[in-house]
Structure formats: structure tokens, C-alpha cells
Amino acid sequence: MNIVGLWPNQSKPETENLSLQLKHWFRSRQWEVVPKWQEGAREKVNFLISLGGDGTLLEAAREAAPLGIPVLGVNFGRLGFLCEIERDEVFVSLEKILREDFVVQERLMLEASLRGSGEGSFSTTVLNDVVFMRESSEGLITLQANLSGEPSVSYPADGLIVATPTGSTAYSLSAGGPVVSPDVEAIILTPLAAHSLSARPMVVSHGEEIEILLARGRTCDVTFDGQHHLVLHPGETICIRRSALKALLIRLGSRSFPRVVREKLRDRWHD
Structure with missing residues (x-):
């Protein structure tokens, strides 16, 4: 049986209307719809549609x-660097997918884990980035990056x-980091308001194992894809490697x- 899963952003009311339309559209073509990625049905899904x-x-x-399930991103957001289509392209695009007129692109993910903590272990996987940020009450901090066990910068x-290259067009870009094609398997380190010209x-x-240590400062906030959060203390290390x-x-x-870079960054040098 052909099954499609839906992953709507519940905070955007307009996704509910499109979810209903998608259910009718797929069922009229003898596809089953899993509306909210329920337990027990996940392994059977052919592909997942993200609405947000x-x-x-x-x-x-x-x-x-x-x-190993591919995802189609439908953009309901403001920028939508990662989403493949806009709302008005949904049904035309789905016809192509049902004809198998598409490709599946693999994107590098990172595994991040905490070492040296007395409060137990922590590990998660990210697609975009790991962000280290001084707390608002904290002054300047110094973060040391070791590459494959050797102090680097x-x-x-x-x-x-x-x-990751996927995350290069997110927070890293706004902080002055390079735009990296998703076809390039690499890891980008971008400082936030660095106090050193070097x-x-x-x-x-992407084969490097990166260790980030808090070399100066009392604490540092760490977020993983903007979801998980922890506080890094001196003596602890966040280890980041290819997943x-x-x-x-x-x-x-x-x-x-x-084309995505040109459209999303509104570059008009070619006009």
C-alpha cells in the first residue's frame, strides 16, 4: 500500500486547510494518509510532507x-531556503512525485555529544547547526576548537x-559565514562577534572530529538545531562529528x- 505522512506546523493555522486538501487528494488516488506521523505507521510511509x-x-x-524516509518541504515560512516548493505548487509537484519524476538528495548530518559532565551523557543529531552563545549576564567568552584531537583555533x-552546508544559509550566514553548496561535505565554524582579527x-x-571547549568564561549556552539546549561549563566538551x-x-x-541563493538573498547583480 502507498502511504504518505504529513508533518504540519501546528502553529500555522493555514497548514490545517492544506492538510485536509491533501488527505482528499491522496485518498482519491488510493493512497493512505498518516496525518500526524503516528507511532506504528512511520516505518510504512513512502515519503513525508513537511508543511511549514x-x-x-x-x-x-x-x-x-x-x-530512510525522504521529505518534501512545502514552504509556509518567510524565507524557506530548504523547502522545495511553495504552497501554490503543491498539487502539480505531487503529480510529478507520483510519476516518480524526482530525485532524493542526501544531506550531511552531525552527531553532537557532551563529554566530561557529572550529570550524565547527552547526544543528539543535527541537520543545521550547533550554536554556542554566551549567557546574557556573561562577558566575553573564549571557545577553543580542537580538530581530531589537536588544538586548532x-x-x-x-x-x-x-x-553543516545545509545550515550555512541559516544563522551562520547572518553571522558572516560562507554559503556552502549542500553537495559539499564539509563543516563550517563561524564565530559570533569575534574580538580578534585572527x-x-x-x-x-566532514571527516574531522571537532571538540569545542569553554576555555574562558563561567558558562555557555548550547543549542542544537534550535531545539535541544544545555549549558556548557569549564571542563566539559561538546564533541561534533559526521553522523x-x-x-x-x-x-x-x-x-x-x-537559483535558490539568487532568489532568497535577492541578488540582482545579473539584471
């Missing part, structure tokens, strides 16, 4: 990755972003990466 912005797509892709700054963004191999999982995104061939 990039944040919603990140959630859906992280959940679907362990099961020290960042006296307000914080640091460790991003503390520059870095692009390193064995890959996020799977459905691509229909109409939005090349250069």
Missing part, C-alpha cells in the same frame, strides 16, 4: 532520517556556530542551488 518553514522541515527530516567571541570562519573536512545518518530531501529539479 525551514524549522518544520528540519524537525521532519531529523525524525525521518533513521527510517581559539575564538574570543560572543559565541560560535558549527554548521578568529575567522573556517571550513573543514552515520543522512537527511533525505525530495528534489524536483526546478530549484538549483544557485
Whole structure:
């Protein structure tokens, strides 16, 4: 049986209306619809439709990755760098998917874990980024980055972003980091308001194991894809490495990466 899953952003009321339309559309074509990604039905889903912005797509892709399920992103957000289609393209695009006229793109994911904590272990997988940020009451902090066990660079700054190529067009971009094609398997380190001219963004191999330590400062907030959160203390380390999982995104061939960059960043140099 053909089954499609829906992953709507519940905070956007307009996604409910499209969810209802999708249920009728698929059922008229003898497809079963799993409306809210229920337990027990996940393994049977052919593909998942994310209804929301990039944040919603990140959630859906992280959940679907362990099961090898591809995700189609429908943009209800403002920017929508990751989403493949806009709302008015949904049904035309779905006709292409049912004809199997699409490709599945693999995206690098990172595994982040906490070491040296007396409060137990923590590990999670991210598709976008791991963000280190000084607390509002804290002054300048210094974050040390070790690459494959060797001290590499020290960042006296307000914080640091460790991003995938997918995450290069998110917070890292606004902080002055490079735009990296999703076809490039690399990890990007971008400091936030660095207080040193030598503390520059870095692009390193996806094979590197990156250790981030709080070299100066009392505490540091750490967020993972904007979802999970913890406080990093001196003596603790966040270890970041390539995940064995890959996020799977459905691509229909109409939005090349250069086109997405041009449209989303409103670059008009070519006009």
C-alpha cells in the first residue's frame, strides 16, 4: 500500500486547510494518509510532507532520517531556503512525485555529544547547526576548537556556530559565514562577534572530529538545531562529528542551488 505522512506546523493555522486538501487528494488516488506521523505507521510511509518553514522541515527530516524516509518541504515560512516548493505548487509537484519524476538528495548530518559532565551523557543529531552563545549576564567568552584531537583555533567571541552546508544559509550566514553548496561535505565554524582579527570562519573536512571547549568564561549556552539546549561549563566538551545518518530531501529539479541563493538573498547583480 502507498502511504504518505504529513508533518504540519501546528502553529500555522493555514497548514490545517492544506492538510485536509491533501488527505482528499491522496485518498482519491488510493493512497493512505498518516496525518500526524503516528507511532506504528512511520516505518510504512513512502515519503513525508513537511508543511511549514525551514524549522518544520528540519524537525521532519531529523525524525525521518533513521527510517530512510525522504521529505518534501512545502514552504509556509518567510524565507524557506530548504523547502522545495511553495504552497501554490503543491498539487502539480505531487503529480510529478507520483510519476516518480524526482530525485532524493542526501544531506550531511552531525552527531553532537557532551563529554566530561557529572550529570550524565547527552547526544543528539543535527541537520543545521550547533550554536554556542554566551549567557546574557556573561562577558566575553573564549571557545577553543580542537580538530581530531589537536588544538586548532581559539575564538574570543560572543559565541560560535558549527554548521553543516545545509545550515550555512541559516544563522551562520547572518553571522558572516560562507554559503556552502549542500553537495559539499564539509563543516563550517563561524564565530559570533569575534574580538580578534585572527578568529575567522573556517571550513573543514566532514571527516574531522571537532571538540569545542569553554576555555574562558563561567558558562555557555548550547543549542542544537534550535531545539535541544544545555549549558556548557569549564571542563566539559561538546564533541561534533559526521553522523552515520543522512537527511533525505525530495528534489524536483526546478530549484538549483544557485537559483535558490539568487532568489532568497535577492541578488540582482545579473539584471
